[in-house]
Every structure is written in C-alpha cells, then in structure tokens.
Amino acid sequence: AQSVTQLGSHVSVSEGALVLLRCNYSSSVPPYLFWYVQYPNQGLQLLLKYTTGATLVKGINGFEAEFKKSETSFHLTKPSAHMSDAAEYFCAVRNNNNDMRFGAGTRLTVKP
Amino acid sequence: SQTIHQWPATLVQPVGSPLSLECTVEGTSNPNLYWYRQAAGRGLQLLFYSVGIGQISSEVPQNLSASRPQDRQFILSSKKLLLSDSGFYLCAWSVDQGRNTFGSGTRLTVV
Numbered sequence: 001a002q003s004v005t006q007l008g009s010h011v012s013v014s015e016g017a018l019v020l021l022r023c024n025y026s027s028s029v030p031p032y033l034f035w036y037v038q039y040p041n042q043g044l045q046l047l048l049k050y051t052t053g054a055t056l057v058k059g060i061n062g063f064e065a066e067f068k069k070s071e072t073s074f075h076l077t078k079p080s081a082h083m084s085d086a087a088e089y090f091c092a093v094r095n096n097n098n099d100m101r102f103g104a105g106t107r108l109t110v111k112p
Numbered sequence: 113s114q115t116i117h118q119w120p121a122t123l124v125q126p127v128g129s130p131l132s133l134e135c136t137v138e139g140t141s142n143p144n145l146y147w148y149r150q151a152a153g154r155g156l157q158l159l160f161y162s163v164g165i166g167q168i169s170s171e172v173p174q175n176l177s178a179s180r181p182q183d184r185q186f187i188l189s190s191k192k193l194l195l196s197d198s199g200f201y202l203c204a205w206s207v208d209q210g211r212n213t214f215g216s217g218t219r220l221t222v223v
Contacts, residue, residue: 036156044156045158088212090212100150100217
C-alpha cells in the first residue's frame with residue numbers, strides 16, 4: 001500500500017531563506033506525487049505534481065520538487081521564502097486505486 | 113482526541129440515482145469542514161467548505177450539493193448522479209488555522 005511521510009510537522013525559516021519541506025513515500029507502483037498548500041481558513045490548493053517525465057517539477061509561487069526514485073523522496077523547495085508562503089503543506093501519493101494518500105502535513109512559518 | 117468518520121468506503125450507484133455521503137467529526141467544536149474530490153488521473157479539488165452550521169461555500173459549479181445540519185456533520189448529496197461524478201471523495205476538518213485532517217475517503221463509481 002502507498003503511504004507518505006512528511007518529516008517535520010513544523011518548519012520555521014527567515015524571510016529570504018531557503019525553504020525545504022521533506023516528503024518520503026512508499027509505493028509498489030510508479031508513483032504519482034503531489035504537493036498541496038493550505039492557507040489559513042482555506043481549502044487545499046495544488047502546488048505541483050509529478051506523473052511521468054522530468055523529475056524536477058516546477059509549481060506555482062516559485063516552488064519546485066524533485067522526484068528521486070532511489071531515495072523515494074519528493075522534497076519541496078523554494079530558493080527564497082516570502083511571508084506569504086506561511087501555510088500548511090501536504091505531500092500526497094496516488095495509490096493503486098487512484099485514491100490519494102496524504103502525509104500529516106508540515107506547517108511553514110516565515111519570520112521577518 | 114479528535115476523530116473523523118466518513119462512510120461508506122465504497123459505493124456503486126447507477127446514473128440518475130441520488131447520493132448521500134456523510135462525514136462526522138468527534139472531539140472538537142465548530143470545525144471548518146471540507147469536501148474534496150479526486151477524479152481519475154487528477155489531483156484533489158475542493159468542492160465545498162463550511163465554517164458553521166448552515167454555512168456552505170461552493171468552489172465549483174457541479175451536480176453536487178452539501179449541507180451541514182449539525183456542527184459536526186457534513187453531508188454531500190446529489191439528486192441525480194452523472195457518470196462524471198465518479199471519483200474519490202474526501203471529507204476533512206480543521207479548527208481555526210489548523211491543518212486539514214482527512215477522513216478515509218469514499219470511492220464512488222457511477223455506472
């Protein structure tokens with residue numbers, strides 16, 4: 001069965017610093033991987049997704065993620081954090097039944 | 113501790129039949145409640161969210177409706193299902209600015 005582990009329930013960075021949110025997955029089939037963002041009092045929004053092809057995926061708001069099969073990872077990065085990036089971030093994998101399985105989430109705090 | 117219950121886990125319904133999916137939350141008060149759908153091959157899409165009893169916001173026009181008759185109950189409905197309503201439906205809750213906690217999902221197949 002597919003599963004997702006997000007390392008670090010809370011990450012804090014300074015404005016302008018690198019953002020790195022970690023996600024590791026397990027999957028018995030080639031995975032489809034997703035990152036979602038949830039801003040306060042809003043629903044989830046898709047940031048980016050990996051299906052096939054290029055392993056470095058670029059998403060909205062300057063975020064990108066790299067699929068590394070050898071490490072079973074799909075870490076989310078952004079070179080320079082902005083105050084508006086403060087939110088909850090969820091990694092997800094699509095399972096055998098085309099259903100989504102989510103990680104527990106990581107709260108990103110950006111300090112001025 | 114807080115828990116979220118969503119049922120049924122799987123459902124096969126004929127085209128034109130009604131739908132009712134239920135989601136309940138325990139251990140918290142006045143949660144924000146959400147219904148998401150994941151259609152085959154796509155990511156998650158927010159359908160409805162509610163910040164209180166009787167308060168429903170719809171994100172996309174569709175064949176579905178939602179209701180919140182009680183503080184911790186969120187129902188997804190349809191009067192007549194379409195083939196395109198097939199998908200995986202997730203209920204979720206959050207409190208204040210907290211993260212979404214998801215139910216186990218319902219796999220709906222419309223035949």
